[in-house]
Amino acid sequence: MFAYVIRRLGATLVVMTVVAFVVFLLLYLTPGDPAAILAGDAATGDDIKRIREKLGLDEPFLVRFAGWLWALLHGDLGTSIFTNLPVTRLIEQRIEPTLSLTLLTLTIALVVAIPLGILAAAKAGTWIDRAVMAFSVVGFSVPVFVIAYALILVFSIELDWLPVQGYRSFSEGFWEWLRHLILPSTALGTVYIALIARITRASMLDVLAQDYIRTAQAKGLDTGSILVGHALKNAAVPIMTIVGIGIALLIGGAIVTETVFAIPGIGRLTVDAILRRDYPIIQGVVLLFSGAYVLINLAVDLSYMFFDPRIRY
Amino acid sequence: MVSLMRSIATFAAAAVFAAVFPSTGANAQQKVLKFIAQADLRILDPISTTAYITRNHGYMVYDTLFAMDEKFQIRPQMVDKYEVSKDQLTHTFTLRDGLKFHDGAPVRSADCIASVDRWSKRDALGQKLAEATASWSAVNDRTFTLKLKKPFPLVLDALGKPSSNVPFIMPERIAKTDPFKNIDDPTGSGPFRMLKAEWVPGNKVVYVKNADYVPRKEPPSWASGGKVVKVDRVEWLYIPDSATAAAALNAGEADWWEQLPPDLIPVLARNKSVIVKNIDPLGSMGMIRFNFLHPPFNNEKMRQALLYVVNQRDYVLGIAGDPKNGQPCLSYFTCGTPLASETGADPLKGQRNFDRARQLVKEAGYKGERVVIIDATDQPIVHAQSLLTLELLKKLGIKAEIQAGDWGTLITRRAVKEPPEKGGWNIFHTWLVGPDMVNPAVNFPLRGTGEKAWFGWPTDSKLEELREAWFNAGDAAASKKAADAVQRRAFEFVPFVPTGQFILPTAYRSNISGVIIAPMAFLWNVEKK
Numbered sequence: 095m096f097a098y099v100i101r102r103l104g105a106t107l108v109v110m111t112v113v114a115f116v117v118f119l120l121l122y123l124t125p126g127d128p129a130a131i132l133a134g135d136a137a138t139g140d141d142i143k144r145i146r147e148k149l150g151l152d153e154p155f156l157v158r159f160a161g162w163l164w165a166l167l168h169g170d171l172g173t174s175i176f177t178n179l180p181v182t183r184l185i186e187q188r189i190e191p192t193l194s195l196t197l198l199t200l201t202i203a204l205v206v207a208i209p210l211g212i213l214a215a216a217k218a219g220t221w222i223d224r225a226v227m228a229f230s231v232v233g234f235s236v237p238v239f240v241i242a243y244a245l246i247l248v249f250s251i252e253l254d255w256l257p258v259q260g261y262r263s264f265s266e267g268f269w270e271w272l273r274h275l276i277l278p279s280t281a282l283g284t285v286y287i288a289l290i291a292r293i294t295r296a297s298m299l300d301v302l303a304q305d306y307i308r309t310a311q312a313k314g315l316d317t318g319s320i321l322v323g324h325a326l327k328n329a330a331v332p333i334m335t336i337v338g339i340g341i342a343l344l345i346g347g348a349i350v351t352e353t354v355f356a357i358p359g360i361g362r363l364t365v366d367a368i369l370r371r372d373y374p375i376i377q378g379v380v381l382l383f384s385g386a387y388v389l390i391n392l393a394v395d396l397s398y399m400f401f402d403p404r405i406r407y
Numbered sequence: 408m409v410s411l412m413r414s415i416a417t418f419a420a421a422a423v424f425a426a427v428f429p430s431t432g433a434n435a436q437q438k439v440l441k442f443i444a445q446a447d448l449r450i451l452d453p454i455s456t457t458a459y460i461t462r463n464h465g466y467m468v469y470d471t472l473f474a475m476d477e478k479f480q481i482r483p484q485m486v487d488k489y490e491v492s493k494d495q496l497t498h499t500f501t502l503r504d505g506l507k508f509h510d511g512a513p514v515r516s517a518d519c520i521a522s523v524d525r526w527s528k529r530d531a532l533g534q535k536l537a538e539a540t541a542s543w544s545a546v547n548d549r550t551f552t553l554k555l556k557k558p559f560p561l562v563l564d565a566l567g568k569p570s571s572n573v574p575f576i577m578p579e580r581i582a583k584t585d586p587f588k589n590i591d592d593p594t595g596s597g598p599f600r601m602l603k604a605e606w607v608p609g610n611k612v613v614y615v616k617n618a619d620y621v622p623r624k625e626p627p628s629w630a631s632g633g634k635v636v637k638v639d640r641v642e643w644l645y646i647p648d649s650a651t652a653a654a655a656l657n658a659g660e661a662d663w664w665e666q667l668p669p670d671l672i673p674v675l676a677r678n679k680s681v682i683v684k685n686i687d688p689l690g691s692m693g694m695i696r697f698n699f700l701h702p703p704f705n706n707e708k709m710r711q712a713l714l715y716v717v718n719q720r721d722y723v724l725g726i727a728g729d730p731k732n733g734q735p736c737l738s739y740f741t742c743g744t745p746l747a748s749e750t751g752a753d754p755l756k757g758q759r760n761f762d763r764a765r766q767l768v769k770e771a772g773y774k775g776e777r778v779v780i781i782d783a784t785d786q787p788i789v790h791a792q793s794l795l796t797l798e799l800l801k802k803l804g805i806k807a808e809i810q811a812g813d814w815g816t817l818i819t820r821r822a823v824k825e826p827p828e829k830g831g832w833n834i835f836h837t838w839l840v841g842p843d844m845v846n847p848a849v850n851f852p853l854r855g856t857g858e859k860a861w862f863g864w865p866t867d868s869k870l871e872e873l874r875e876a877w878f879n880a881g882d883a884a885a886s887k888k889a890a891d892a893v894q895r896r897a898f899e900f901v902p903f904v905p906t907g908q909f910i911l912p913t914a915y916r917s918n919i920s921g922v923i924i925a926p927m928a929f930l931w932n933v934e935k936k
Contacts, residue, residue: 125812127819132450132589134457135837136571136851138861139822141529144587145455176449177608178591187607246654258654259646356646356655358610366447366609369785371815 095399098407099392106388113384114166117377118159126371127151128175149175162377171381172374174367181378184363191261192359194271195351196344198279200337203286208333210287211294212321218299226291233288242281242354249277259356278355282348286340293336297329304328330401338394342387437639438935440919442928443652443664447645448612451601452590454529457571459840463927466630467614467641468509469575469595472500472519473567474631477688477924479745479845481567482631484623485514485576485596495558496541502549505621508578509600516545521582523566523574528586530572532848535878536565560881561848568849569630569926570842598622598634598931599641612643614930627923627932634931637921641930656681656914662935663915665928668787669728675914683914689741689841689926690733693722693792693906694852698833699865701826703778703805708771710901714754715764716799719907725791726838726909733909739853739897741841742908745883746890751898755905761802768803778807779827780834783814792836792906821862835862841908842926846886847874847893852903865902 129146130137137145146152150161165172171181214226250258256277262270301307302325310320349361360379367375398405446460453465474484483489488501506514520543527533527540539559545551553562566574577595584590593601599614606612622633644661646652653671655661657678667675667683676683695713697704704710723733736742737752749756778800782793793809800807810832812820817835825831844850853874854860855867873896877889915922921932 125819126815127822130818130822131815132456134461134571135818135839136457136531136843136861138859139824140859141587142822148585148587174608176589177606178451178589179608184608243650246651250658251654254658258658258660259651260644260655260660354648354651356610356644356648356651358607362609362647369813369815370449 095396095407099396102388102392102395106385106392109388110381110384114163114377114381115159117380118162119155121371121373121376122155122158124371128371128373131370132176162374166381171378174375175372176370181374184375185360185378185382188358188360188363190263191352191357192345192348192361194261194264194275195278195282195348195357195359196341198272198275199283199286199344199348200341202279202283203290203340204337206283207287207290208294208326211291211333212298212326214291214295215298215302216317216321218295223295226295230288230292233284236284238281238285238350239354241284242277242351245277245281246354259354261355261357261359274357278348278351278357281354282344282351286344289340290333290336294329294333297332298325301325301329327401331398334394334397334401338390338397342390345383345386438637439640439642440638440663440930440933440935441642441644441661442930443646443656443661444612444643445666447609447647448606448643449608450589451593453575454526454572454586455589459571459927462571462573464593464601464612465573465575465595465597466927466929467597467599468593468601469573469577469597470506470634471567471573471575471630472523473563474629475567475569475842476628476631478628481563482625482628484567484631485519489563491562495560496555498553498555498562499546500551500553503621503623504549506596507619508596509594509617509619510578511619512578513548514576514596515548515579516551517548518579518582519576520545520551521579522576525577525582525584525586526572526574530568530574531851531854532561532565532568533572533574535559535848536562559878561878564846564848567631570840570849596620598636610645614641614643615639622931627929629923629925630929634929636931637934638930656916659916662919663913663922663928663933665913666911667914668911669732672729672732672912672914680917681914682917682919683912684922685732685910685912686922686924686928687841687910687913687926688924689743689845690908690910691788691838691840692736692741692844692908693726693788693838694836695792695796695904695906696835696837696852696861696863697865697901697903698827698831698863700824700863701831701833702776703771703773704833706771706773707900708767709773710904711754711899712764712767712771712803713796713799713904714898714901715760715767716803717755717796717904717906718759719755719905721795722792722906723909725795726788726907727911732912733907736905736908739844739850739894739905740846740890741844744841744845746846746887748887748891748894750891751895754898764803768805773805775806777827778805778833779831780807780809780836781817781820781832782809782811782836783817784811785813786817788838789814789817789836796834796836824864836906838909840926847877847890853893853897855900855902863902865900867896867900867902870896870900870902 129142133141133145173180210226214223217223246258249256257274262274264271310324349365352359352362364379448460448464450456450461453461471484472486473481476482486500487503490499527537539555539557541554541556543553581590581592598617598620600617602613616636616639622635625632649668653674656664675681697710699705719735727733737749737755738747740746780793783789797807797809821835823831827833851861855865855870857866873893880886880889918936921934923929923932
């Protein structure tokens with residue numbers, strides 16, 4: 095297994111290098127000029143030209159890429175063209191809100207979705223099953239921002255229980271942190287609840303039809319032990335795959351939620367950087383995402399060994 | 408990358424710590440003003456960019472030698488005494504006593520000279536002042552002189568310029584920075600001090616009251632007068648989603664929202680704890696800008712044709728959503744300011760005349776060229792104007808199309824001088840705040856200097872001669888007459904079509920008082936009960 099992990103980590107470096115090059119190339123080819131945005135509406139063409147020279151944006155592609163790569167090898171992701179702040183600092187500022195949102199969303203999703211999926215499978219064909227599946231379809235179909243606005247309207251405006259927007263760091267107190275994340279996590283979690291509940295149900299139904307489950311029932315084991323102790327562990331591999339994909343998507347994909355709830359996370363940092371062509375930030379974040387995706391995939395693959403002892407690397 | 412890993416570890420440790428020891432709320436006793444700003448502050452240097460959000464940041468942390476009041480008069484601000492020699496060639500300035508930068512250093516003549524020098528390399532009016540300047544020199548730490556090569560009647564107007572670029576005073580060590588390089592040290596001598604460590608771009612900017620600031624005794628009037636800070640801390644919030652911003656203000660999570668989108672005005676007006684108000688006496692001016700390098704708008708008659716069909720009421724409605732939030736402004740200078748007039752504006756007045764416009768298009772010899780309007784769909788003011796202009800052009804029989812993108816793409820593409828079929832353009836729309844169009848000195852889209860002019864690159868020596876004559880006008884009456892001549896020529900040459908004057912109202916909680924009526928949101932004098 096150790097050799098496998100090392101091999102996968104080695105592959106990660108190759109993947110990240112390729113991603114870095116492709117992203118650099120795409121940004122180079124994309125229309126848009128940070129110098130023009132930096133200069134403002136009233137700037138003349140000459141002003142923009144001078145700013146571009148100062149920023150080194152007039153240099154050839156390979157020179158710019160080599161410079162960026164060289165700095166990266168020295169642990170420097172560069173400096174934002176607009177704020178003049180180091181990209182690492184900007185990512186550091188945003189990583190906590192994104193991790194908080196991701197973890198809480200997944201916690202809510204897993205706590206709600208897995209029991210729902212098990213229940214739907216155990217009661218397959220009944221109204222409970224149909225209700226869970228109907229919720230699942232609704233959860234998939236309603237856009238996150240609609241759920242978000244509805245939650246704000248009810249819990250923030252009408253009931254005044256929870257804040258409308260913003261983020262409080264963990265260091266400002268657990269309750270404040272949690273209060274600011276309940277609505278965004280619930281809004282974002284709805285999709286994942288729907289997805290995981292559906293996968294859990296399908297996977298459980300598959301397992302529940304196996305001979306060894308019938309044997310367990312014939313032995314007189316209670317339903318709870320059969321569902322959780324025997325069936326769920328064997329149904330876990332597809333569920334873990336979906337959870338892994340979910341984590342990866344959440345790290346970079348919570349943009350809508352972060353925007354609606356004004357959470358300063360990585361997703362919004364990325365979108366803002368793309369809109370103003372802040373190349374160093376885009377490159378830094380994409381590198382981070384690609385690394386995170388590869389590592390999460392590795393962790394998911396390794397988790398299969400726990401759930402299914404037949405899998406060995 | 409190492410520090411990134413460290414921050415993840417810190418977060419995990421903080422999670423455990425915070426759960427055990429929750430925060431006691433150190434700011435609980437402070438008066439904190441939470442202000443939803445019009446945009447995200449990304450650039451700290453008000454000289455290297457003309458972005459209005461950076462200008463507003465400048466007013467928080469910097470001060471100016473002179474400032475404009477609500478009667479358009481230039482008043483001393485950092486300056487205590489000001490003298491001008493009889494030949495109008497030597498101007499002497501003496502700073503007020505007790506002016507200090509945020510780092511504790513006194514404001515010196517050298518700081519002022521370096522700041523004005525840097526500003527004059529980027530700002531159009533500053534460049535005009537620099538052309539007339541023989542030298543700046545410090546008499547002592549508090550007194551300095553400006554020696555001119557020739558009399559320049561607009562010295563004070565330049566030094567008290569209210570909008571981008573504002574000649575803010577910075578410490579000499581910062582002001583020596585190349586004007587094309589972005590500064591990142593917000594040390595100024597203004598009424599607020601920025602806490603840079605708490606700055607989260609895209610989310611929050613934090614300012615605290617500058618305890619060392621010595622306000623003038625006069626009451627505040629626009630950017631002039633006493634800048635008395637009545638809160639301890641100001642948090643500029645950037646909330647990208649306007650529905651969320653409205654909900655935050657409604658729920659009392661924010662105290663003031665600088666600029667409301669028109670569709671949310673009724674939502675906030677229903678809340679008795681929220682005051683919705685127009686505090687900007689000058690508003691903003693929309694415009695249709697042409698590319699003068701390529702057909703068909705390199706022909707004067709084609710540009711004139713649009714004057715006959717543009718209905719400013721439609722544009723104001725499209726931009727501001729409600730006729731109450733704007734008005735037609737048949738002038739190249741901001742309506743409500745001394746130089747505004749309707750001189751030469753007949754084609755833009757009254758019943759719209761499509762027949763006359765079609766005749767002009769015919770006389771121009773329009774050959775069916777495709778007209779490309781570049782649009783930014785993420786900027787509602789730009790997008791609304793683009794759609795209206797497209798309809799007008801179609802009604803005139805002009806083959807027009809919108810090529811949409813985001814604002815970043817538009818402002819890059821408008822710098823392209825190639826023909827539209829090779830990535831160029833024919834028309835774009837934008838807007839400027841009122842103070843940026845009050846006279847020929849600051850109204851940069853009026854310039855006719857060809858390659859050196861603003862995007863579109865119009866060439867018109869007559870317009871430039873008339874502008875030069877305005878600079879040399881001796882008194883207010885002569886200035887008005889010269890400005891009228893500029894405008895008359897502008898309505899013939901049509902460097903752009905003004906599309907009306909609009910105001911985006913502001914909204915604040917009813918426990919806020921002291922909001923200054925001015926073309927930009929100033930946060931001094933504001934009290935929170």
